[in-house]
Amino acid sequence: MKSIKYGLVFVLLSMYSMLGHAEIDWNAEKIQWLHYEEGLQTLNKTKEVGLIVLYADWCSTCKAYANLFKMQKVVAALDGVTIIKANAEKEEGVTHLKEYDQKYIPKTIIIDGSGDVVTQAYGEKEDFMFFLPPEDADALLAVIALVKEINAARKH
Numbered sequence: 001m002k003s004i005k006y007g008l009v010f011v012l013l014s015m016y017s018m019l020g021h022a023e024i025d026w027n028a029e030k031i032q033w034l035h036y037e038e039g040l041q042t043l044n045k046t047k048e049v050g051l052i053v054l055y056a057d058w059c060s061t062c063k064a065y066a067n068l069f070k071m072q073k074v075v076a077a078l079d080g081v082t083i084i085k086a087n088a089e090k091e092e093g094v095t096h097l098k099e100y101d102q103k104y105i106p107k108t109i110i111i112d113g114s115g116d117v118v119t120q121a122y123g124e125k126e127d128f129m130f131f132l133p134p135e136d137a138d139a140l141l142a143v144i145a146l147v148k149e150i151n152a153a154r155k156h
Helices: 002-020 036-046 060-070 072-077 095-099 137-154
Strands: 050-055 083-087 107-111
Touching: 036 050, 036 083, 050 060, 050 095, 050 137, 060 072, 072 137, 095 107, 107 137
Parallel strands: 050 083
Antiparallel strands: 050 107
16 A cells, blocks of 8 residues: 555656656747758758747756747747747757856857857847746747848848
């Protein structure tokens, strides 16, 4: 009987811990998120810049931030923008971005086809310059507009 109780407790604790690390809903039904390597290939081919969002499944701020991508005005603004999402703990090749400007998440970074930060987009370096508040759609929309502006300038 004791082993059944312990087994049940173990199962319940395992389920509880999995709930805390459930995959984040980034609105993949309406936004064409690319994986890191696929995104770099697209940016190289188009000679454009794009956005990468670094996150972790356990991050409550990341979960709140993901809600911005469910807003129709954000979905509409992303039309024509290469957007990449990368789990900072699992995705290969993003270490340099994870450590750029301290170690925190979520980060929303403008990158080129080499995976390098487009630093001229950010002006003077400040701490947490890649952090966008999860309740501020206008901040995200401004970064999206900046990506479009950079891409338009590159075409001329």
